Each structure stands twice: as C-alpha cells, then as structure tokens.
Amino acid sequence: MTDAPFDIAALQKNLDHAMIADRHRLRRQLHELQKKPDDAKQAQWLERFQASCAKVESRRLSVPVMRYDDALPIAAKRDEIKAALEKHQVLVIAGETGSGKTTQLPKICLEIGRGQHGLIGHTQPRRLAARSVATRVAEEIGTPLGELVGYQVRFEDQSKDSSLIKLMTDGILLAETQHDRYLEKYDTIIVDEAHERSLNIDFLLGYLKTLLPRRPDLKVIITSATIDLERFSKHFGGDGLPDAPIVEVSGRTYPVETWYRPLAAEVDEEGESLLDDLTVDQAILAALDEIAAHEKSVGQRPGDVLIFLPGEREIRDAAEVLRKANLRFTEVLPLYARLTPAEQQKIFAPMAGRKIVLATNVAETSLTVPGIRYVIDSGTARISRYSYRAKVQRLPIEAISQASANQRKGRCGRVEPGICVRLYSEEDFLGRPSFTDPEILRTNLAAVILQMLHLRLGSIEDFPFIEPPDGKAISDGFNLLQELSAVNREGQLTPLGRQLARLPIDPRLGRMVLEAAKLGSLPELLIVASALSVQDPRERPMDRQQAADQAHAQWKDVDSDFAALINLWRGFEEKRQELGSNPLRTWCKKNFLNYMRLREWRDAHRQLVLLAKDLQLAPGKAGAQAADGGKPAQSPVQATTDTKVNVILRDQAEASEAAQRAKGYAAVHKAILSGLLSQIGQKTEEGDFLGARQRRFWVHPSSVIGRKKPNWIMAAELVETTKLFARQVAKIEPDWIEPLAGHLIKKNHFEPHWEKKRGQVVAYEQVTLYGMIVVGRRPVHYGPIDPQASRELFIREGLVRGEINSRAKCLNANRVLLEKLDELEAKARRRDILADEETLFAYYEARIPADIYQTATFESWYKRESAKDPQLLMMREEDVLAREALEVTAAQYPDTLHVGELQLPLTYHFEPNHPRDGVTLRVPAPLLPQLPGERLEWLVPGLIEAKAIDLVRGLPKAVRKNFVPVPDFVGAALSKLTFGQGSLPESLARELQRMTGARIDSEAWVEATRQLETHLKMNIEVVDTHGKPLGEGRDLAELTARFAEASQAALAIPQADKVQKPVEAKGFAQVAEKTQQKVAGLSMTVFPALVEEGGVVKEGRFPTQAEAEFQHRRALQRLLLQQLAEPAKFLRGKLPGLTELGLLHRELGRVDALVEDILLASLDSCILDGEQPLPRDGAALAALAEKKRGAWAEHAEKLARLTLDILKLWHGLQKRFKGKIDLAQAVALNDIKAQLGNLVYPGFVRETPAEWLKEVPRYLKAIEQRFDKIAAQLQRDRVWSGELAGYWEQYQARLGKHLQEGKRDAELQTYRWMLEEYRVSLWAQQLGTKMAVSDKRLSKQWSQVEG
Secondary structure, eight states, X not given: OOSSOOOHHHHHHHGGGSOHHHHHHHHHHHHHHHHSOOHHHHHHHHHHHHHHHHHHHHXXXXXXXXXXXXXXXXXXXXXXXXXXXHHOSEEEEEEOXXXXXXXXXXXXXXXXXXXXXXXXXXXXXXXXXXXXXXXXXXXXXXXXXXXXXXXXXXXXXXXXXXXXXXXXXXXXXXXXXTTOTTOTTEEEEEEOOGGGOOHHHHHHHHHHHHHTTTOTTOEEXXXXXXOOHHHHHHHTOBTTBOOOOEEEEOOOOSOEEEEEOOSSOOBOTTSOBSSOOOOHHHHHHHHHHHHHHHHHHHTOOOOEEEEEOSSHHHHHHHHHHHHHTTOTTEEEEEEOTTSOHHHHHHHHSOOSSXXXXXXXXXXXXXXXXXXXXXEEEOSEEEOOEEETTTTEEEOOEEEOOHHHHHHHHTTSSSSSOEEEEESSOHHHHHHSOSSOOOGGGSSOOHXXXXXXXXXXXXXXXXXXXXXXXXXXXXXXHHHHHHHTXXXXXXXXXXXXXXXXXXXXXOHHHHHHHHHHHHHTOHHHHHHHHHHHTSOOOBOOOTTOHHHHHHHHGGGOOSSBHHHHXXXXXXXXXXXXXXXXXXXXXXXXXXXXXXXXXXXXXXXXXXXXXXXHHHTTOOOOSTTTTOSTTOOOOOOOOOOOSOHHHHHHHHHHHHHHHHHHHHHHHHHHHHHHHHTOTTSEEEEOTTSSEEEGGGOEEEEOXXXXXXXXXXXXXXXXXXXXXXXXXXXXXXXXXXXXXXXXXXXXXXXXXXXEEEETTTTEEEEEEEEEETTEEEEEEEEEEOTTTOHHHHHHHIIIIIIISOOOOOOOHHHHXXXXXXXXXXXXXXXXXXXXXXXXXXXXXXXXXXXXXXXXXXXXXXXXXXXXXXXXXXXTTOOOHHHHBSSOOTTOOTTTSOSEEEETTEEEEEEEEOOTTOTTOEEEEEEEGGGGGGSOHHHHHTOOHHHHHHHHHHHHHTSOHHHHGGGOSHHHHHHHHHHHSOTTXXXXXXXXXXXXXXXXXXXXXXXXXXXXXHTSOXXXXXXXXXXXXXXXXXXXXXXXXXXXXXTHHHHHHHTSOOOXXXXXXXXXXXXXXXXXXXXXXXXXXXXXXXXXXXEEETTEEEEEEESSHHHHHHHHHHHHHHHHHHHTHHHHHHHHHHOTTHHHHHHHHTTTSOHHHHHHHHHHHHHIIIIITTOXXXXXXXXXXXXHHHHHGGGHHHHHHHHHHHHHHHHHHHHHHHHTTSSOOOGGGHHHHHHHHHHHHHHSOTTHHHHSOHHHHTTHHHHHHHHHHHHHHTTTTHHHHHHHHHHHHHHHHHHHHHHHHHHHHTOOOHHHHHHHHHHHHHHHHHHOGGGOOSSOOOHHHHHHHHHTSOO
16 A cells, blocks of 8 residues: 555545544644645555554454343344434433343444444443443453453553443543543443433533534434433434434333332321321331231242431431341341442342341442342432532432432342332322432532533533533532632633643642642642542441541541541551551451552542643642651751750750641641632631631531631531531631632721821721631731822821821921911910811822822932922911911910929910810929919919909809909909919909909808819929929829828938938038929929938928928937937936826836937927027037036926826826716717827827927816716707817818928917817816917918918
C-alpha cells in the first residue's frame, strides 16, 4: 500500500475502516497534507492509518463464537434486538429482574459487529456490580477477566487496548468526557439500571443526547428493570428524530404473592378498635409467625427471609427484638453498606435453618441475596434529599415509590414461588408515586454544573435532562461553586474553576487540594481527600463496639477528626513497611481496620498523587508536620552541666515543637476549610452550634470533638437524620475564615467616628459569612469605604473642633482666634458672638479638596499649597464673628482677683450644668484660709446684677413683693453700693430697706443664697504647690476643711534632711513674724511660728496670723518649762494637795499630766500674760523668764489650789449621777453631763483661759443648785435645756469653721463663756454673773463673731 499513489479522495472514504478514536486525528492530518503535500509525512500518515486498520481487524478476529442460555427470556428477543440496533441509534430495553439483559446485551452487540472500531462501554451504577458483571460476562464468553472483557472502577482499571467490552461505573464514563469529549473510544454504550436515575445517569443520558448527532456511528442502549418507558423513548426523540424503539423482555419465571399487613389498627363496623397499632418490630414478628404457619400448612421447609428497613438503627433494633424472640433454627444477619466484607459474606454462606436478612435499600438493586423466598417490606427508606432552605443534604425516612416496592418484591421468586409481605395497605401502595424522584431533583448540582461549564455544553436550563432540575437546585449549585471560587458572580468559570473541573473528585475536595498546594500542605491534604472519597476503614462491629473504640483511640486527635485520619494513615503506612502481607492483615483485624478499604484508600490516594503531578501541584514543606503524628525537624538540644539552663533549653525546644505543630495544623485545616466554608459553626450557649444561614446543628456522637466543643468548628458534611448532625469535624480559628472567604463575606460598618490619635475616621467593621458573625467589632479606616462621610467627619471633628494632631500653622492660629472669641462668649454667657459650627464647617469645606479625609493627606496637601499661599486656611475675625461683643470689657470681666497682695487667676466657662459653669478662681491650698468669703460673694462686676436679681427673686413672696419690678430695684440698689465691700446680701438688704422700708431677715437671705443658680456662685479650683489640681467646689468652708492637710503640707519649711530638729529653749534663732513663700507660682504671705507637737517644739508656718500667734504662745510655754527646769522640778513635788489632786483626777488621767498642765498654765499667766509682742528668739525669752520667774511658784500654787477646788466640786457632782434616775429628768441630766464634760476634761487647766478658769467653781455650784431644783421645775428646765442646746450647736459649728480657716476670734470665745453665765442666770441667780447676760445680749454678741 505504501507503493501505491497517495489518493486523498480514496483514503478519505477508507477512513471508516480505522478505529473511531483515530479517525478525527487522521482526517485532520490528511487535510493538512492535501494543502501542503509532503512525501515523508504522507508515509508516516499511511503507517498510522494502516496500524489503526490492523487494530480493527485484530479486534474483529478476536471475537469468539457467542453461546446463549435459551432459558433466559432475552434469548428469545435476540433477533429483534439485533434488528432494532441495525436500524436505530438508540434502543430502550425494559427487562424485568432475571431476564439476563445485563450479561447478554454485550454478547449481542459483539455478534452484530460492534466493539471492533471501538469499545462496548457498559455502565453500572455501583462498583460492586461493575466487577461482578464483568466477571460473569468474561465467564460466558470464555475469556480471562481483563482480556476481551475488562472493567474500570474508581482507582482500579482492569482493561487493555485489546479489550472489546469494558464494564465501568457511570461516573467513570462521565470522567472520560474530560479528555475524550466525543467518547470516540467507544462505538457502543450500554447504560444499565437506568431506573435508578442517579445524578450521573441523568447527566450521562443528557450528554449522550447532545453527542448522538455528532456521532452517528455510536449506538446507545438503555436498560432497566422497572422504568417509565415512554419518558426514555421520547427523551431521545424530538427535533425531527423518531422516538427510540422499546423492546420489552419478560424476566421472572416464578410468581410472587403479595400480602398487605398494615400497621394501623383494625376496626369493626362501628369503628371500635379491634387491635392496637403495631410497631414495625411487632409487625415483623407477626409476619414471621404468619409465614411459619403458611409453611406448615403447605408442608414447605423454612425459607430465607429478606426484611427491608430504612436504616442501621432500625436494623439494630429489629435484630435485638428478633434475637429476644428466640426463633428456633433461625439466624439473623444485618446487611447495609458500612458492613465489613466478612460480615456481608455471611449472607451468601449456606445455612441449615432459616436465614433472616435485615437490609437497607442497598439490597434492592446493588446486591442480590441468593435463595430468598420471602420479602417483608416496611415500606420506608432513608432517601437523600437536598434541602434548599437549610442548604444541607438530608436523610429523612420516607415512604418508598411503587417502583422501589416492586424492586423489593422482585428480590424473591427467583428460585421458587415467593411471598412479599408489605407492612402497609394496598390503598397506601396505590397512592404512592410511581417512581422515586431522580437524584437530580434531590441533590446539589455543583459537580454537574462545573462539568457542563468546563465542557462548554451551554446553559444548564437548556441541557436535555430527562427531567430538568428545579431552578432552586441550579441556583444552589452555582452558589456552591461560587463559594468554592469556581465561578464568578456572573456564573462564568474562573481559572480556579477550570482547575477544579480537571479533578475527578467532589468539587469541595478539589478546592481543598488546590488550596493545600498553595499553602504547602498538599501531602497531608491528599491523605484527607482520599479518605473522604472512600468508605471509612474503621470498623465497629455491633458486638464489639467498645473494643473497637479503644483500638481506634490511638489515632484520635483532640481537635480534629481530619488529623485522626492522617494519624491513622501514618500508623498504617508504618506497619505496612514493617510487616508482611499476612501479619499486616492480622494487625488490621486486631485494630478493627478493614484491610480492603485501607487498600482502596491507598489506591485513591495514589490516583490523587498522580493527578496532582499531572496538574503540576507541587507538594510544599509547610504542612510536613500537619497533625500530631508529624515530628518537626529540630536540632538536638545540647545539654549543659547547668540544670537550670537545661530546663530552659528543653522548654524552648518544646515551645518550638508546639509552634511547628500548630503551624502545620493550621496549614492543613485552612486547606480543608477552603472547601467547607458553608459548613462551619460557632458554639452557642446551649451547647449546639450555629452555622451558615442560621442553621443549628450538633456534632455527631462518633466524633471526639463533640465532648470538647471548641468555639468554632468545620464539618465535612451536615446530614439531617433525627437532628442535623455534623460529621467529620475539626476545630478552626475564626481568623482563618476571612482570608479564604473574601469573595463571600459581607462587611457592615457602623459607628463611624473621628480618632485624634490615628488622624483618621474609624468605623467598627462587622464581618459576616452566611449570617454568622466572624468578626464582631473591628476598628477600620473608614475613609476608603465612604470618602464623603469621612471627609465631613474629618472637617467637623478634626478641624472645626480641633481634635487633630497637626503641625499646620493655620490650625494653631485659628485655634488661638477661636479660643479668644470663645472666652468672650463665656464671659457674656451668650452663644451669639462666635459663628456656629456650620459656618466653620462651610469655611473649611469650601477650601479643602474633596479627596482629603485624614490628617496625613491633609498635612501633605497643606504643606504643598501653603508654600504658594501662606494665608491658606487662616481665619479672620470677620470669618467667624456673628456680632460685635462691646459689652465684654476687662473691667466687667477681669482675668484676676486681688486678694491682698496676690492676684489669683479667673477663668470663665459657659455651659449650663457643667461643673465649671460660671467663674472659676484658681487658688493654692494654703491660701484657702486667707480668702475673703464676703468678697467671693460679689463674683465679678459683669455678673453681679444677674446674681443680685436671682437673690431677690429667691426671697419669700411676702418680702419679694416690695421690690417689684425686681431688675429696677436691684439696679438702683447696686448703683449706691461699692463693689466688693462687705457681705453682698447684707449690703443689698440695707439699701433695699432704705429704699422701701421693708426689712429682710437674714435667714431669708440664707435660703435665697441656697437657691442660687450654680453659675452665680464662685467656683474655686484648689491646686497644690506645683499647680496640680486637687479638687474644686463652690463652698469655701468645705474646701478649707477638705484640704487642710494639703495646706499645712504645702507650708512646711523645706529641710535639708528629712527630720526637723527640735527647737531648744536656749539660743533658738529669731522667728520672723511673716515671710513670702512661692506656692503654685504665686508669692503669698505666710506666718512663721513655733509649734508644740507631742511635747517637742518645732518651727512651722501658718496661712493666718491668729493661728500662728496661738501656736507660738503654746510653744513658748513649753520652752519656758525647759528654761526653768530647776524650779519646775521643785514644784512638781511640792504643789499643795498633790495627793488629793491625784485621787480626784484619776478618772480623767494620770496626775503627772495634770501637774504638767498646771505648770504650763501658770507659766502663761505669770510670765507671758500681758506681753506684746511675744518673744521670737531665745535671748528675749530667757530675759523675760529671768525677769518674772520669782512670782512663778506663787502662781503655780494658787492655780493648784483652784484646780483642787474645781475637781472637788466636779467629783461631788459626778456622785449625784449614781443611783436610781428618774426618766422624766433624763433630758436635764444629759444636758448637765454634757456641760460638765465641756468644763472639766483632760487638759482643761491649760486649755481654759485664766480669766474664765477661776469662774469654773461658780459654774459648778450653779449646777449643784440646778440638781436641787430639777424635780420642782422639770418643764421649765426642759425648755431652757432646749434653748441652750441650740446656742451651743451654733457655737460648735462656728468654732469648727474657724479652726479650719485658721481663725482665733476673741468674740467667739467671749460668746462661749457667756453661755455659761447665761446658765447661772437661769438656774442659780443668787450666785450672780460676771456680766449682764440675756438672750438678746447673746444674739448681739453672736453678731460680732466673725463668719
């Protein structure tokens, strides 16, 4: 043929003799040679063409002679099928179970010449069926499996180029469309068990319909046991094409009787219940009893029973019930997909008695249980359904369709007549749908859509599905692909989606693989992905579940079920390298691992590794220590002789290892998370998890994580059974979610606000994923998010309100100008001088570019533009003034207050209800006692009229009505007064009385003052010596008391050493009468004096002269006692009545203290009395002592005798309190006791002035007379006691105030002793008084006391 001329036209006609897979390539090359002839290429083409034709001839010659079993129903239809295949491209064969269609159709196809130019592809819905059918076909043809008849299932290919027939799962055929779009490898395709209507089958049938016009040489055969024939026939018709012909093949040779035994209660004609409702388990027992009775009646041996139940739990419950029933010669066997092969094999083993098989719907089509005579059908099954609302795959228990019921019925009657017992009524059966909803209507379509987009098959809505999926299902499929970043928002395939489509695994797993390649954790992820794509190799036999759990515990991980899979893989690989085949199987069995599933896992893993290499997904290093099983590479710790160093090194090594492990864990689990973004959950307070779209779910009990319950988890799957359970879960960190779900998350921003420190507008960002809050409150720069709103906030807060850290000179200049104008408003207490914020905002808004919304860009712009215009953004007064403020003058609103020689600063604030509203005087703490309270009442000239009006308006109405209109009267009165002189209320009262004749009581002024508005009282801010604020308030007396200690500490004399040396009587230095001291930046006058503290004399300073003189005099008494030590020593032992003094004074204290007081008081009266000024240095004091010391002994003895008289009288009075006391006299007695306590107390001799001490005996005698008269004048005594209690309380309050302010008022002292004289005048007039005294004289004296 090579020597013949190269006739292109003839060769094109002969291309049909080549293999179909080669034709397209040969035709294209021939076309190229026609345009550009080339002898060498022509020779090569002919060689390839001849090789292809030779392969066809070889395949034709390899076809053996076919033999058929005439007992099979399909044998009778053989010629009809051949004729139909010759005439039509598509043939539908409806054959019942047992018709032989599955094994005989490939032989019929070979007989008519199919399989020579391409393979006969024969698809099965399950791997198990593909293997078993391939074995049976190979046996019937008489060829070894893998030669003429091969099979390919997932990760296992037992076929050759010379194979004529290839059994495979429908998923394998779909996967081949990736690299063989027109399926040119095949010349015939048989789609078996099409009634299952799996997702793969529906997609395959739709794909074949689009493919047939492009492949007129392709033959397609659709087979099923129970099928809607017309639907399939019409599917391949239309568009001018005839419907596909249908060939029906009968199958069952033995009849099957149907018994309906519903669970519902039976009722009689009147509706009365005859039987209670049965449970399924009870109904099964009843059916078995009925079957046994039937067998006995017809004389049959016990037959095997197949019982269909919805799930594993129901199988376990039923098995328990049957075992407890003690059925004789009966073995109960479970059958479900998760059983080990060994347990499944028990079903096929022959048994002597009855065999009862409890199965799920896996026994409907996938697995044929031999020798079944009876079927008991519960009528329910767990059917996988996708929930559009919850976005999860549910496994609810549903009533099965009529087709499924008939499939179950067909499981018996194959070897002899059978009986099917249906545990529901015939009406229920007839009311059920004819067929089970195809999988395409009840699953997520992501994988289908991905393949369609990759194969460019057009819109999914236009694709010729037998039953088009619901729009919601299509939408959810696209949503999942969008979640996986496989498609964009327009539904177009992304580059990552193209990579995903090339991976023949679930899109979620594919997404994990691609992410792992990026994160460097591909080796670990391939282990996890392959594990998730096969059945779990860990077994839990029903009778040894606890032992299995203990064996599996060695691989568990506390945080992740995925890490447990990696640990298991590594454990198995380690043993596989270590052990031989048989020991390895033994090890697997011991550890409850299914060896065959582990092999399948390894095959799956190997295929994924090869696939990753093909896609050039290089494994990285970061994930090498992914799970707990991984050991990070560590350099060995060099031990030292120092134990502490060794401990530190070991801790560092452990910390490094933990960090590496955490890094590896994160790398693997981030990759897994990329495929499970909609299957994450956050722990709730109730202990369950809140997932995407507000779904609540629980961790499946089989997971370790269910006990630990981390805050965030992800799940490989969410399945709804009794609850929505998460299976195969792991702990995750919420920080991982956002980077992976950037295309899915939603960001909400709230509370935008200006932050001075950052110089930006900041908002809080909330990040959500499918309604879950991933980030609750994260501060972010709001400028790029909303430039317009950020610019407005920047101008208002940063520029207008000055909350900005900027070196721009315009801002400092504007701030100074605005502060100046703001102070005018504070003084005038009006907000109409400075322009409002809107005017200031408009000023900046009109001058600043629109793209500036933060400090950094503002400063760079200002620096650049101010170089051109130095006056840029410099405000002028006319820009910000609303009106002129002529009424605000320095005289009306001074900035300082003159107190003596000091000028204290005043500040103004206008903000009602603010603590500093009004005028604030800044005062150092030591100066508080010197502040003139009356001057503070006048505030400042600009506010005095408002205060006076408020005072008058606060008077009682009966008084206030004399001064209407109040502003006119107040204005006239103030014009006659001199500002700042005297008390404001008193001055105002005098002038108003002069004007109207109306007298105002002082108490009315007190009440009016209390009601004054806060800003009309002077606010006093107290500072320490360094100017640091200590506190503030508007009550001068309260502030003076509160900061008394701070005041004294501030006036302390600075010492070089920490301890001040005591002052000695001999030769102490001159003590100045007054001096200047710097306090808080002010130079104030202070008064030095000697101070006695605990019997020791030191030098101190006082803010008032009166306090200084008082303390100095007491200190001099102590120094004189030191100076006259010799006479003092003599007097201490020779004072008259010393023993009696000690006895009488013991209730008050030791006699030594009394003697000390007598000596000090006598020194004062003898030497210091009448001396003005008092000595201020040691020499003057010594001279004075020398001058007057001669009379001291006489003074001391005289004072001792007076003290003895006082104590005798006091002791006598104390005795009168003993014995029975009349309760009616309690008030009087309490008053007397208080009076005695104020006259005689520890230290009274020294504390009481000499002129009043000598009057004390008279006061005590007056008390004796009062005692005598109490019973006779009880009522009068009570009235007088009350009157005096008020006077005394008034005195005590004023005394306390004076002590706080450092005042020593002689008038107040006189008032105190006038109260004692007043007592004498009331209770003992015959004793006489030192001065004229009455209540009016007391009031007059009180008016002379300082405030």
